[in-house]
Amino acid sequence: MSSKKYILEMFPYPSGNIHMGHVRNYVIGDICARYHKLKGDQVIHPMGWDAFGLPAENAAIQFKTHPQDWTLTNIENMKSQLQRLNLDLDWDRELATCDENYYRFQQELFIDLYNAGLAYKKDAIVNWDPIDQTVLANEQVIDGKGWRTGAPVEKKNLSQWFFKITDYAEELLNDLDKLELWPEKVKTMQKNWIGKSIGAEIKFKISGKDKLLNIYTTRPDTIYGATFIAVSVNHQIVSEVLDKGSIEKIRKDFETVNEEKEKLGVNLNLSCKHPILDKEIPIYVANFVLDNYGEGAIFGCPAHDERDYEFAKKYSLPIIKVIECKDEELPYVGDGRLINSPLLDGLNKAEAINEIIEYFSKSGTGNKKINYKIRDWGISRQRYWGCPIPVVYYEDGSYRVLDKSELPVLLPYDVSLEGKGNALLNNENWRKIKCPKTNKTAFRETDTLDTFVDSSWYYIRFLNNKLDKPFDREQVNKFLPVDKYIGGIEHAILHLLYSRFFMKALRDIYDFSVDEPFKQLFTQGMITHKTYKTSKNEWVMPIEVVSVDGKLLKRKTGEIIEEGPSEKMSKSKKNVVEPDEILENYGIDATRIFMISDSPPDRELEWTDEGIQSSKNLINRIQRYFSENKGEVNLEVEKQIEKFVYNVEKNILSFSLNKCVADIYTLFNYLEKKDIYLNNNKLSKKILACLYPIVPKLSLQLVEELFNLNNFNDWPEINKNLLIEDKIKLPIQIQGKLITTIDTEKGYSEQEILNSVYQLDKIRNKMLDKKVVKVINVQDKIINIILN
RNA sequence: GCGCCAGUGGCGGAAUGGUAGACGCGCUGGUCUUAGGAACCAGUGGGCAACCGUGGGGGUUCGAGUCCCUCCUGGCGCACCA
Numbered sequence: 001m002s003s004k005k006y007i008l009e010m011f012p013y014p015s016g017n018i019h020m021g022h023v024r025n026y027v028i029g030d031i032c033a034r035y036h037k038l039k040g041d042q043v044i045h046p047m048g049w050d051a052f053g054l055p056a057e058n059a060a061i062q063f064k065t066h067p068q069d070w071t072l073t074n075i076e077n078m079k080s081q082l083q084r085l086n087l088d089l090d091w092d093r094e095l096a097t098c099d100e101n102y103y104r105f106q107q108e109l110f111i112d113l114y115n116a117g118l119a120y121k122k123d124a125i126v127n128w129d130p131i132d133q134t135v136l137a138n139e140q141v142i143d144g145k146g147w148r149t150g151a152p153v154e155k156k157n158l159s160q161w162f163f164k165i166t167d168y169a170e171e172l173l174n175d176l177d178k179l180e181l182w183p184e185k186v187k188t189m190q191k192n193w194i195g196k197s198i199g200a201e202i203k204f205k206i207s208g209k210d211k212l213l214n215i216y217t218t219r220p221d222t223i224y225g226a227t228f229i230a231v232s233v234n235h236q237i238v239s240e241v242l243d244k245g246s247i248e249k250i251r252k253d254f255e256t257v258n259e260e261k262e263k264l265g266v267n268l269n270l271s272c273k274h275p276i277l278d279k280e281i282p283i284y285v286a287n288f289v290l291d292n293y294g295e296g297a298i299f300g301c302p303a304h305d306e307r308d309y310e311f312a313k314k315y316s317l318p319i320i321k322v323i324e325c326k327d328e329e330l331p332y333v334g335d336g337r338l339i340n341s342p343l344l345d346g347l348n349k350a351e352a353i354n355e356i357i358e359y360f361s362k363s364g365t366g367n368k369k370i371n372y373k374i375r376d377w378g379i380s381r382q383r384y385w386g387c388p389i390p391v392v393y394y395e396d397g398s399y400r401v402l403d404k405s406e407l408p409v410l411l412p413y414d415v416s417l418e419g420k421g422n423a424l425l426n427n428e429n430w431r432k433i434k435c436p437k438t439n440k441t442a443f444r445e446t447d448t449l450d451t452f453v454d455s456s457w458y459y460i461r462f463l464n465n466k467l468d469k470p471f472d473r474e475q476v477n478k479f480l481p482v483d484k485y486i487g488g489i490e491h492a493i494l495h496l497l498y499s500r501f502f503m504k505a506l507r508d509i510y511d512f513s514v515d516e517p518f519k520q521l522f523t524q525g526m527i528t529h530k531t532y533k534t535s536k537n538e539w540v541m542p543i544e545v546v547s548v549d550g551k552l553l554k555r556k557t558g559e560i561i562e563e564g565p566s567e568k569m570s571k572s573k574k575n576v577v578e579p580d581e582i583l584e585n586y587g588i589d590a591t592r593i594f595m596i597s598d599s600p601p602d603r604e605l606e607w608t609d610e611g612i613q614s615s616k617n618l619i620n621r622i623q624r625y626f627s628e629n630k631g632e633v634n635l636e637v638e639k640q641i642e643k644f645v646y647n648v649e650k651n652i653l654s655f656s657l658n659k660c661v662a663d664i665y666t667l668f669n670y671l672e673k674k675d676i677y678l679n680n681n682k683l684s685k686k687i688l689a690c691l692y693p694i695v696p697k698l699s700l701q702l703v704e705e706l707f708n709l710n711n712f713n714d715w716p717e718i719n720k721n722l723l724i725e726d727k728i729k730l731p732i733q734i735q736g737k738l739i740t741t742i743d744t745e746k747g748y749s750e751q752e753i754l755n756s757v758y759q760l761d762k763i764r765n766k767m768l769d770k771k772v773v774k775v776i777n778v779q780d781k782i783i784n785i786i787l788n
Numbered sequence: 789g790c791g792c793c794a795g796u797g798g799c800g801g802a803a804u805g806g807u808a809g810a811c812g813c814g815c816u817g818g819u820c821u822u823a824g825g826a827a828c829c830a831g832u833g834g835g836c837a838a839c840c841g842u843g844g845g846g847g848u849u850c851g852a853g854u855c856c857c858u859c860c861u862g863g864c865g866c867a868c869c870a
Contacts (some may be wrong), residue, residue, distance in 0.1 A: 187791060193866085195869065197869075218870065261867095261868060289868085307870075492865085585825090586825095597811090614812070618812095658802090658811085666811065735850090740807095773850095776850050
């Protein structure tokens with residue numbers, strides 16, 4: 001049955017050269033695509049370029065060129081490298097995100113999102129990467145450092161554009177369950193990132209003021225144990241009580257805590273009324289309260305929260321037990337029976353939570369609340385080489401999002417990248433315009449879009465890259481989702497979450513029937529290689545290392561080389577091999593074989609000289625095999641070949657490509673052992689068709705030589721009857737331990753087998769003076785004899 | 789700290805609860821030769837053996853690498869998320 005199959009590998013950033021990681025990624029996808037084509041499926045298998053981004057700007061400054069020139073040259077070069085890999089790609093679908101023909105439609109999408117209320121601008125404290133000189137989204141900050149530069153991010157207050165991904169938090173979370181063909185790991189990561197929690201919002205009345213302070217908690221059951229309130233330094237109440245100078249000082253103090261997680265707080269000399277009890281509890285500013293989660297304020301229950309406990313100890317605040325536990329167990333955070341809580345005494349945690357939320361709702365002091373960790377996606381980037389945001393600003397500070405008729409807003413080519421800051425900001429010619437609508441002087445938005453916006457919808461544009469609108473609804477409904485999406489796991493949250501959001505947002509705007517962009521996600525492992533160093537701690541490329549009398553030496557200088565552990569191939573450690581050189585030396589088919597042979601595709605693959613060489617040997621061996629013609633085909637041979645077809649197919653479909661290589665070895669081992677050399681037999685055509693997705697060049701060459709064909713048309717149809725194995729080796733166990741095996745046929749009679757088994761010496765020796773208690777016969781599988 | 793995943797020969801790795809180690813690399817011995825980045829043949833978990841073997845210890849089962857509990861080790865992710 002033929003169907004559409006959209007097979008996609010994550011498109012590359014055009015850095016200049018492909019690396020082995022790309023090769024592995026694209027070979028995996030190529031094998032799938034070729035297989036599905038043979039199956040008669042309508043295969044979509046495009047390739048393009050994630051072409052906007054900072055490296056182009058950095059390179060432009062370094063090499064005195066222009067980001068566009070640099071990028072286009074790189075694309076040209078990388079494209080020719082990819083073409084040398086002979087991948088079966090739809091090059092007519094090619095696109096580059098820096099192409100006006102791509103990003104102009106992205107500007108349309110921005111306008112659509114804006115009109116749908118999903119894009120907005122606000123002042124926000126944002127992550128500033130001091131090296132890249134731009135803002136980063138929350139997802140792009142890892143351990144407090146920029147995801148690309150590794151520089152500690154700074155906090156800045158800037159007016160920024162955001163996409164309202166939080167509107168879709170619930171759906172993004174729930175739909176993870178529908179993604180059966182995604183790795184659990186990625187789904188867990190996204191789930192954690194979205195960070196849903198169910199709790200309560202409680203309103204505390206501030207004493208002496210006609211004001212309420214809202215807090216968020218997942219433990220409203222511990223309300224009777226509340227002995228203080230803590231707010232983040234950015235909380236509004238702080239600015240009402242303290243002057244700017246004091247706040248700055250607190251901020252500084254918080255930033256310079258001695259050890260991580262050390263608790264620090266300042267009493268605001270302000271108190272709240274406990275919502276149930278007739279008592280006052282103090283309000284603190286505390287360093288451990290996050291300002292961008294919940295309400296930026298919490299109530300502290302030291303007896304049942306580790307952080308509150310630490311804080312209370314430090315500042316001598318009362319600790320009131322409200323859940324039954326021993327004193328030495330404090331802080332006790334587990335479940336238990338409520339005590340010291342008149343309304344809740346005797347209940348367990350879940351019961352108490354329900355009860356108290358109901359009470360708060362009735363008294364108007366609080367309510368149930370669902371909270372998410374995920375924040376809206378900050379998309380403004382203070383960089384030149386990106387998609388311009390279609391917005392203009394007027395001198396009075398107001399702004400207007402452009403109409404689609406005013407698009408495209410083209411990036412100016414003529415810019416100076418030498419100065420600090422955004423080149424667009426410095427380009428007055430481009431920036432300053434007369435607004436065609438109002439005739440007023442206006443200034444273009446000089447921030448550009450996060451490049452993750454570019455990659456959030458490229459898989460849709462691939463469906464028709466020439467269309468005079470972003471995409472065609474019918475085509476989207478017909479060809480999406482992507483059936484198999486293959487790429488690195490480093491995008492587990494960033495790109496994959498953004499794309500899911502985009503798909504859903506666009507679905508709602510354009511009435512698509514597609515909820516998720518990628519039906520199956522396959523994350524391939526990285527390629528590693530041993531590392532080499534001189535005694536001066538300089539990294540050395542593998543190709544420069546020679547082995548002489550068991551010692552490793554640097555080829556040119558003769559220096560002694562020390563071999564280090566295998567690590568991810570990286571330029572900085574120089575443990576890389578160049579695809580061009582490998583292709584030159586071993587050819588594309590051997591390279592493909594090696595990319596899939598030594599470990600499962602989702603695990604890391606260690607590059608070894610032996611590995612690539614034995615892959616080459618296999619290619620030679622196959623070629624040699626088909627140059628002979630002898631031996632007689634019988635039913636058993638046919639069965640072996642049928643099994644081969646079946647296994648290869650199964651293993652391609654499950655991405656167990658390493659097992660496909662094992663299948664190939666198994667088949668040729670068998671045929672050569674039996675001295676059966678098929679040449680232009682119809683069975684050999686069958687074998688070649690199965691080899692084609694894996695080693696297309698050799699297969700095509702052979703099918704041409706042997707059959708005078710220039711193509712493969714079909715995947716062999718499997719004859720199920722030939723898969724049935726009637727001769728079997730039946731294992732015989734005593735007490736569950738293997739004693740021997742018996743050659744027999746499927747459907748044997750248990751009694752007959754047992755009669756002959758009991759005659760065997762091995763069995764008889766075990767059965768001396770013992771009785772057979774029971775015989776377990778799993779028909780055609782195993783016989784287990786139980787003795788007393 | 790929390791969560792997830794994984795521990796199988798010298799190495800990479802196979803095994804719907806049913807013969808552990810398929811297949812490959814490496815290694816050992818041999819063959820051939822216009823001496824090769826070959827090719828071919830035989831062998832290769834441990835132990836002389838009975839037997840023992842899938843990180844350790846328990847358990848379920850006729851039967852456990854596989855399922856359950858527990859501990860150890862490694863990797864990844866999250867990390868003051870109230």
